[in-house]
Amino acid sequence: MIIDGNKRVTMLFANKIMIDNGCGIITISQADPPTFFEKLIKFYESGDNTI
Numbered sequence: 001m002i003i004d005g006n007k008r009v010t011m012l013f014a015n016k017i018m019i020d021n022g023c024g025i026i027t028i029s030q031a032d033p034p035t036f037f038e039k040l041i042k043f044y045e046s047g048d049n050t051i
Contacts, residue, residue: 007037 015025028036043049 011026011028018025
């Protein structure tokens with residue numbers, strides 16, 4: 001599981017990689033973090049990106 005400090009660092013690095021590859025940035029609405037992190041954890045544990 002990603003703890004609070006690591007969530008921010010993870011988003012920073014993910015955005016850096018996406019910008020470097022011309023893909024824009026990831027933004028999460030203040031209303032959606034629980035849903036986003038629930039799906040992120042499911043992806044991390046399963047590798048299934050269709051969740």
